[in-house]
Amino acid sequence: MIRTTVPTSVRKGAALAGVAGLLVLAGCSGTADAEDQSTDTGTDTSTESTDSGAAAGDYADGTYTADGSYQTPETVESISVTLTIADGVVTEVEVTGDPKARETEQYQGQFIDGISDEVVGKPLDELNVSRVAGSSLTSGGFNEAVDSIKEQAAA
């Protein structure tokens, strides 16, 4: 049985990519421990699904844990992966993390209101405002440089 505990659905893709990499690492260390005839030229013998019933002992039985991290646009996430191998087959995978990404429940609590509210813009001319605040207006050199790029792109 494979039990995968991934903390957030949004990050699942990235987390699983990390798991795949760590499985390779775990496999490598297992191979080093097991004193088999290192005739395997492939390095990616990392998943149980490709196990074609080769002799048990490719990997030493046991429980392996590795820590890893991956970069998201706004954070560096760390995860810990624990593998259990029995008879040369991965029988359990557990991924745990302490996610910093903003999707996580623990982060959404006390400092933030309106986590999923969708914006519906209203026309400024209906709002009777005297000023508008957005990104800083640009002037001078920056605008000229952007104009220059547009001209080059259009040429």
Added chain:
Amino acid sequence: MTIWRFDAIGTTWEIETTNELGADERQLVGAEIDRFDREWSRFRSDSGVTRVGRDGGSISSSDAGAMLDAYLDLSRTTAGAVNPLIADSLAALGYDASYSLVAGDPISAPAGWTDVLRWTAGEATASSPALLDVGALGKGRLVDLVADVLADLPGDLVIDAGGDMRVRGSAVRIGLEHPYDASTAIGVLELQDAALCASAINRRAWGDGLHHVLDARTGVPVRTWAATWAIAPEAMKADAVATALFFDGGPELAATWGVEWVRMSTDGRAERSPTCPAQLFTTRPRA
């Protein structure tokens, strides 16, 4: 109210006053902006920042301590995403002093910036050449300085530096510009005796995914948040929080400093601080 409009530090300013500003007052405002620019602009070849970027050494400035203390808070709460030595990362993507706007490979900012940069209240010193960019809060600082210059001016006052503003006297009703449609607002708020600073990725953008808000740890432009707004008594803190809100840790910094805020994600969702006074135009989708 009368409005004095001029361009400075790469943006358009409006100073709105009950009575028209005299020549003396305009001269004082202009001199203060020029002093700040000569000390802190990386876009001028004769500035202190440019010299320290080339040679190392010190910048004597009454702004050094206030700004770099705030940067230390910013850096800590965002786990290094905000960093005053981000200038080379911006330049790597083309946002350099000559506005080449030609993007090369991203580079991260030096994580150990506090080893390179030391400061006191009135001086910042780099032990080796280090190019600063105080863009996370510098414009807010300058709005505060201009407000100080006009501290004794009677009547109402609005200082608007291209969207970063400080208001004194009567309340001003302000629209929060939609970052993808400048003809609409995502909300409104009334600002009185306070500052509002905004940041967004739609201007100061020059190519596919290229804009001026970078994560210092990677040197890559941020993608989760499209626009941020922060309200504080002083513009520098509002400006700093508006920058921090592009990263994890921004809401915590805002809570620590007592700053209210709104932010909108690139997929069109809005968040705000629990006691934010802004009225937002949003809908809560069915779960």
